[in-house]
Amino acid sequence: MNLALRHLAKVTAVTLVALLLAQGCAVNPATGGPNLVLMSENRELEIGEEEHEKIIASAQVVEDEDLNAYVQKIGERLAAASHRPDLEYTFTIIDSPEINAFALPGGYVYVNRGLLLYLNSEDQLAAVMAHEIGHVTARHAVQQQARGRLGNAAATVGGVVAAVATGSGYIGSELAQIGSIWAAAGASGFGREHELEADTLGSEYLAKAGYDPEAMIEVLTVLKNQEDFNVRVAQRQPSYHGLFTTHPRNDVRLQQAVANSGELEGSEIQESDPAVFRQEMDGLPYGETRAPSSDRNRYYQDLLSYTVVFPNEWQIQETPTTVTATAPDSVANINISVQRLQTYKEPRLFIRENLGITDLQQSESLSQYRLSGYTGIHQNEEGKQERVSVLYLGPRAFVLRGEVNGAEDPEEMDDLLLASMRTFRAIQMNERASASSLRIRYVQVANGFSWAALAARSPIQQYPEETLRLLNGYYPYGDPAPGEWIKILQ
Numbered sequence: 001m002n003l004a005l006r007h008l009a010k011v012t013a014v015t016l017v018a019l020l021l022a023q024g025c026a027v028n029p030a031t032g033g034p035n036l037v038l039m040s041e042n043r044e045l046e047i048g049e050e051e052h053e054k055i056i057a058s059a060q061v062v063e064d065e066d067l068n069a070y071v072q073k074i075g076e077r078l079a080a081a082s083h084r085p086d087l088e089y090t091f092t093i094i095d096s097p098e099i100n101a102f103a104l105p106g107g108y109v110y111v112n113r114g115l116l117l118y119l120n121s122e123d124q125l126a127a128v129m130a131h132e133i134g135h136v137t138a139r140h141a142v143q144q145q146a147r148g149r150l151g152n153a154a155a156t157v158g159g160v161v162a163a164v165a166t167g168s169g170y171i172g173s174e175l176a177q178i179g180s181i182w183a184a185a186g187a188s189g190f191g192r193e194h195e196l197e198a199d200t201l202g203s204e205y206l207a208k209a210g211y212d213p214e215a216m217i218e219v220l221t222v223l224k225n226q227e228d229f230n231v232r233v234a235q236r237q238p239s240y241h242g243l244f245t246t247h248p249r250n251d252v253r254l255q256q257a258v259a260n261s262g263e264l265e266g267s268e269i270q271e272s273d274p275a276v277f278r279q280e281m282d283g284l285p286y287g288e289t290r291a292p293s294s295d296r297n298r299y300y301q302d303l304l305s306y307t308v309v310f311p312n313e314w315q316i317q318e319t320p321t322t323v324t325a326t327a328p329d330s331v332a333n334i335n336i337s338v339q340r341l342q343t344y345k346e347p348r349l350f351i352r353e354n355l356g357i358t359d360l361q362q363s364e365s366l367s368q369y370r371l372s373g374y375t376g377i378h379q380n381e382e383g384k385q386e387r388v389s390v391l392y393l394g395p396r397a398f399v400l401r402g403e404v405n406g407a408e409d410p411e412e413m414d415d416l417l418l419a420s421m422r423t424f425r426a427i428q429m430n431e432r433a434s435a436s437s438l439r440i441r442y443v444q445v446a447n448g449f450s451w452a453a454l455a456a457r458s459p460i461q462q463y464p465e466e467t468l469r470l471l472n473g474y475y476p477y478g479d480p481a482p483g484e485w486i487k488i489l490q
Helices: 002-024 041-058 065-080 122-137 140-166 181-188 192-209 215-234 252-262 274-281 347-353 410-421 451-456 464-472
Strands: 025-027 034-036 090-094 101-104 108-112 298-301 306-309 315-318 323-326 332-340 361-368 371-379 385-393 396-404 440-444 485-489
Touching: 041 090, 041 101, 041 108, 041 410, 065 090, 065 122, 065 192, 065 274, 101 122, 108 122, 122 192, 122 215, 122 274, 140 192, 192 215, 192 252, 215 252, 215 464, 274 440, 274 485, 298 315, 298 323, 306 410, 332 410, 347 361, 347 371, 347 385, 361 385, 371 410, 385 410, 396 410, 451 464, 464 485
Parallel strands: 090 108
Antiparallel strands: 025 034, 101 108, 298 306, 315 323, 323 332, 332 396, 361 371, 371 385, 385 396, 440 485
């Protein structure tokens, strides 16, 4: 009998997983092949928008209108040549020194400032963006999510059947929940096959948009040089998509894909003006930066060692121990105060006992940036809806109260309040230093140029020659010709 039940369990699990597979198979909009997905395109767009809002609320972005417009223009040119041109693409520059780029479902593409520093032409920048667009058009993130869900679904089915067979009552785990893993997945990469597919699609989009598809291999060379330097000299691991161990610079399939893209009918390389690229990149900060408090409304409280991002265009007023941010027309506000923890108690109990709030609704625990807390909604003494959060940082309890006062959509406003509160964190050590004064500057090479001589008078403290070579695409050897433009740091 037990044998029969085990056989039934296997048959049932296989059958149910097969049904999931049948339901989830669709046509890949980019390749035309089968596409295993468990999500509609509408839901994909919703996920992208939701996750994009989280990123914009918590990450620092580059506040350079001209540079952002330049990147957006390139991205739209590529997107128009893609297999999903009808998506509303958004291109964002993240103010991070890390050499990376990633994409979210639905047409959201992100390029780190740190990666821009090492690119040397508009074609190379377009190659990075085309690669990320390839991930979007092929729905790689959705495919990855589908495979994860199927694995969990199989485990759930097995758990249910096992409960029947063993009488344990255990019904298995639920399907994987969609959350902030999307950005992390994009930044860490999708495996060699999907990365190669993104390169192949990206090469096609480059050619159709009038860029040189060979730039895809150039970018890979730039990134592989970074890997070589990090591993050999700096003893750091590469960050870009984490793919270098499986995606070699001499990948024959990639080289063939690039060659085929260059032969596409109607493809014609349109020479980009290098002066335009230099103009947009000139002055770009190098290394770690800390934006002024006014940028994007990120507020720093140095005395109490915390930072938080308030919604854009909200006005900030502060005292030595409190800060209040107020929305335009005063339809909402957020106030942050602090209390010293005499004895530890759960944040939920702190709200009840220390704040006297006993009618908290829609409550949930908070866990962000290694901080614990609790949040919920209640009606304050004035009868207004108030979002209350408590977060513990060191020996202090920070109380964040967001009041809604006449907003047209109270629920939407509460979402905005909570998103802001979720950005609350401790100031990191590298943020305590003043912003880096080093910026990219372009100069022309004179006769008798030497990397060693340039490095000797460079303000770069560690590995100056290697860094200058990497910035200019001459690592580990090679010299520019007289008159050629190169990047230095000043």
